[in-house]
Amino acid sequence: MDNNLSLKKLKKPVNIKKPLSLNFPSECFFNIYFKTQQIRNNIPTVPKINRFAALTICAACLLVPFAANFKPAFNITINGEHIGFASSKESLFLAENLIQSSLDQYGQADFSLSDDIEISSSFCLENDIKTTDELIYAITNSSENICMASAITVNGEIIGACEIADDTNSVLKSLLDEYKANPSDNASFIQDVKVKTLPVSTDLVMTSSSLLQSLKNNKNIDVQVISNVQHTESIPYQTQKIESDQIEQNLVKTMQFGKNGIASVSEQVVTINGQETQRTVLHRSIITPATDCIVAVGTKSNGIGSGQFIVPISGYRFTSAFKIRDGRWHKGVDLAAPVGTPVYAADNGIVTTSKLSDSYGYYIVIDHQNGLKTLYAHNSSLLVKEGDVISKGQQIALSGNTGNSTGPHLHFEVHSNDVAVNPQIFLNFGTETS
Template sequence: MINSQIKNLLLKVGKILNKSKIIVFALLVIVGIFTTTVYSGVTFAYALEYNGEVIGQIKDKEQYDEAVKIVNEMMDEVNFEDVASTPEFRMVITNEESLLTPEGVADGLVKRTSSIEKGTRITVNGKTAAYIKDVFGAEDFIKNYLDNYIADKDYVSSFVAPVECTDGYFLKSDFTSFSVFEALIKSLDVQSVKTLKEEKEIKFSTIKKRDDTLPFGSTKTYSKGINGLKYAVTKTYMVNGEEVKTEFVGDEIARQPVDEVIIVGNRGNYIKSSWIDTLDAIWPLQKVKGQNISAYWGDDRNHKGLDIASAFETEIYAVQDGIVIEAEYDDGYGYHVVIEHEGGFKTLYGHASSLCVTKGQKVMQGELIAFVGSTGMSTGNHLHFEVIRNGEKLDPYYFLGL
């Protein structure tokens, strides 16, 4: 409208000047330059007045509504409209850079509303316990209180009942004094927990593998074992500074152990004794129906012992007095026992389902040492029985008096 009035005024001036086209054209150019300079980068807006003060300029009234929504989201149980004054809007021409954001308007409204103030709501176990002004720093106070509750810094303290701090805008009439807030916090039960981790070694296991190319009884290390590492975790609990319990939580594995692998020689000089160099041995099994010799020494498989088929869990006995020098599992013999006797003799009992003796144990002739099974390289329940003398495997048939 202003631009049009200026143009009309200039046209009238032009008529007075004998309607000189040159002068009119020059004036129109001047007007164009003037209007471009004045109106470039400006916009119509509203000056927002609230409680007698100008908060700033906003693009439209919808921005005020958006600012009210922001304030309401930060208020507790009270609508801003219920405590706010009536705003006034006055149209102005301004630069776009001068316009406030809805967040800026919201901040201005709160600062100019005398009945509300920024602060923190404290809830205990889900229920509102207090409101505290923002300047007192409720969260920092609580953190510092818990951090220094126990002198031993290994303890981590927390309230037994959940305590939460929520920032927002609240009625000033709801705020408590700092001393009341402090007394509330110090009245709450506090649990302190110390976690202790004790470093422990995990011993590696030894796996024995039989090798028919090495002399019987010889050994060599295939791969070295490496101990693992674990932490035994315990927790000590205190309530209000008094210790109430200590409990074992469990083990945290930091590094798994690596098994040691030992190769054990299993090659023997298969001698069929022409003499009865007897062990004065007894039959190594409980006599049950259906028992029979299923494989003899030195058959087409170059068999190293005597296989006696028998029912699962048939009792296995020591054929003579001696000392157990092996009672373990390997891939070939499965669960097995080796007993050392007088005169350089050893007897081996293989493929057991389970063992009844341990390494280093003294056993008597006829003593229960294991049960028949089919562990290791086996296709059925049986006892694999061997006799070894000075590293040489002998035909067990003769030593059993068969």
């Protein structure tokens, strides 16, 4: 019995201490004695035997309900400090195993629980028996090098922790918010980032500002932001080309100036760590349409040749080349074709001759104004007159068999500085046939 307890000194009920110790029986006894003394003082006239019975009943009434609230338990001390009661040794061992498993899982196997853990049988109020989670908190917080904290894990690895979960969540929110341009942006971590309350090394517990800086410096954490943006963009105008026979060939005249339009564009933009990685157009609407630029390209020949000839007739047979034939010089090529086959100007030029002669029959001479002239003979019909300005490829006659001709064909000559030259220098007529 505690020497400090004395019936003579007892003036009020004793405060029963927790955890329960060896003083528990004496403390209960003094409380019962105090209550019975109060009752005894109030019933002085009751016979002694009856008073004793009454006191016994009162003591039982006081003790039984009081004792009913106490349960057998195991008192746990670590390094001599009481940390709580466990319902069984197994619950304590389970808490220890869970702590160590958590340390191992998150790469903190170097940390271990104190070996100075004592367990003793005792009694305590039922509400004072700790659950497994409460035991984990109590055991962990009694350690010098580990503690329960709100930790941030990235793909299962602890990056850091704060003592308060609200601080840890605030750190993650601050990091995400730094990459958001607008409050409506959706920011998230690409990696598996979680907040967990865990036993961690005290070295990992830091202030929220230090934890935020640690996350910023961690290259294994990527923040993806998906945002919807609205902007206007220019619609480039298109250029339309039209041909005009009122404008000289190779000249271009702007008939209508172009003007860019304006469109409203809604896009979804994806960024990772502030760098754009994807942009998708969700909607585009035209505010102001673009005005096309219209230019007229002249087709009216100016009579100046390009120097590049085209074959003046199609569907022909190459029957005679530029050569000596029948004892005299054949100054052109003969291209046999049915009467009425279209004949075309080999290049731009001006018609200098369009008439009938005994030898050439109906023939045309075109001056290309670049030192070259072409002659088209033995036609059945002439479609242009002297002075006409001709475009390359323009139909000028119908082939025939007029003049000194032995059959329907086009006789075609090329003159350079008024001297007949071989047309095959300029054109490929194929293989000569008889």
